[in-house]
Amino acid sequence: MSAQVYLLTGYLGSGKTTLLQKMLTHLRAQDCKVVVMMNEMGEEDIDGEQLQGFGFPVKKLLDGCICCSIRGEMTESLKEVITSLNPDKILIETTGVADPIDVIDGLTHPELYESIDLKGIISVVDASRFLELNSRFQSTSALVKTIRNQVKYADLLLVNKVDMTPADMLEKVQRKLSELNPHAPVHLTIQSDMDLHTLLSITRLTEHLAAQREAVSNVPVQKSIGRMSPMDRLKQSLGMNTSMPSLFNSIETFSYPFTGPVDAAKFEEFLYSLPKNVYRAKGYVLFHGREQLISFQHTDNQVHLFPFENHGPKMVAVFIGEGMNREKMITDLQKCY
Numbered sequence: 001m002s003a004q005v006y007l008l009t010g011y012l013g014s015g016k017t018t019l020l021q022k023m024l025t026h027l028r029a030q031d032c033k034v035v036v037m038m039n040e041m042g043e044e045d046i047d048g049e050q051l052q053g054f055g056f057p058v059k060k061l062l063d064g065c066i067c068c069s070i071r072g073e074m075t076e077s078l079k080e081v082i083t084s085l086n087p088d089k090i091l092i093e094t095t096g097v098a099d100p101i102d103v104i105d106g107l108t109h110p111e112l113y114e115s116i117d118l119k120g121i122i123s124v125v126d127a128s129r130f131l132e133l134n135s136r137f138q139s140t141s142a143l144v145k146t147i148r149n150q151v152k153y154a155d156l157l158l159v160n161k162v163d164m165t166p167a168d169m170l171e172k173v174q175r176k177l178s179e180l181n182p183h184a185p186v187h188l189t190i191q192s193d194m195d196l197h198t199l200l201s202i203t204r205l206t207e208h209l210a211a212q213r214e215a216v217s218n219v220p221v222q223k224s225i226g227r228m229s230p231m232d233r234l235k236q237s238l239g240m241n242t243s244m245p246s247l248f249n250s251i252e253t254f255s256y257p258f259t260g261p262v263d264a265a266k267f268e269e270f271l272y273s274l275p276k277n278v279y280r281a282k283g284y285v286l287f288h289g290r291e292q293l294i295s296f297q298h299t300d301n302q303v304h305l306f307p308f309e310n311h312g313p314k315m316v317a318v319f320i321g322e323g324m325n326r327e328k329m330i331t332d333l334q335k336c337y
């Protein structure tokens with residue numbers, strides 16, 4: 001059985017550890033095998049110390065951010081945690097400056113894919129500081145992009161520190177959050193306090209959105225155009241693909257198990273022609289006429305293929321993106337054999 005993974009994200013000091021402690025108190029009362037993975041930027045593990053008393057193993061990833069410098073370490077730690085502890089649930093608290101896209105990248109390592117069930121991305125927002133943070137840095141800065149992605153890709157938003165936030169500011173924060181992510185349920189909280197049964201029953205928004213997408217494609221255009229831009233409306237009326245940002249803005253992943261060796265040139269061509277909404281592809285594949293397993297990596301239209309010494313991993317491809325056309329991608333992959 002795969003381990004249910006909950007990813008806690010949110011800017012520095014927003015209330016992630018406070019929430020984690022509440023989740024652990026709740027889970028301690030149940031017969032549940034839990035592992036906590038904590039990531040801190042420095043060499044000192046401050047928050048981890050606060051979690052020692054709960055009786056669950058705490059795996060620490062220090063001195064780097066799991067979304068970048070120690071992403072590989074997170075993958076290795078996860079593999080080790082899953083094989084040695086076989087937990088029901090893994091709670092991962094990221095650093096405040098981690099971009100969820102990159103963390104998902106670390107979580108979707110082809111060797112981990114089937115052992116992990118990402119239940120959801122929970123984002124804690126400090127309501128008293130969100131507007132200031134959002135405008136303090138240049139809108140193009142990497143940090144603002146990260147802060148926005150923490151909201152944009154959340155499956156559930158905790159708008160925390162409501163006790164420190166004036167009512168008019170709170171209203172503005174909520175408006176801004178719903179512009180960035182119109183789909184995630186929003187919970188206003190003090191000390192990250194919310195119903196934990198609801199929190200733990202979270203599901204990925206992409207699952208709902210896929211159902212919505214199907215429903216939308218079956219209804220007359222007029223019924224589905226309410227939230228589209230004029231350009232998208234025009235495109236849809238012409239039968240073209242729309243970007244539909246407000247409808248389908250959520251990061252999703254899927255895996256494709258290869259059924260045998262593929263043609264090297266065709267597969268490389270497939271990778272190079274992946275559309276821009278596929279942010280990442282990676283996995284292991286066998287090519288016709290070659291014995292060695294090949295590890296492949298695709299990002300931003302760059303493709304890297306290298307022989308992989310270890311024959312252990314399965315032949316599988318993992319994709320990360322937004323609004324991906326899975327059927328077309330699978331059809332194209334099947335043409336590579």
Ligand SMILES: Nc1nc2c(ncn2[C@@H]2O[C@H](COP(=O)(O)OP(=O)(O)OP(=O)(O)O)[C@@H](O)[C@H]2O)c(=O)[nH]1
Nearest residue numbers: 011012013014015016017018096160161190191192
């Ligand atoms: N007033 C107020 N303080 C809060 C609230 N939630 C959390 N805090 C306090 O804010 C501080 C930071 O909370 P943490 O839970 O450590 O935040 P974090 O997101 O884990 O912080 P980093 O690990 O630095 O990213 C702590 O002192 C908390 O007690 C709240 O709703 N209201």
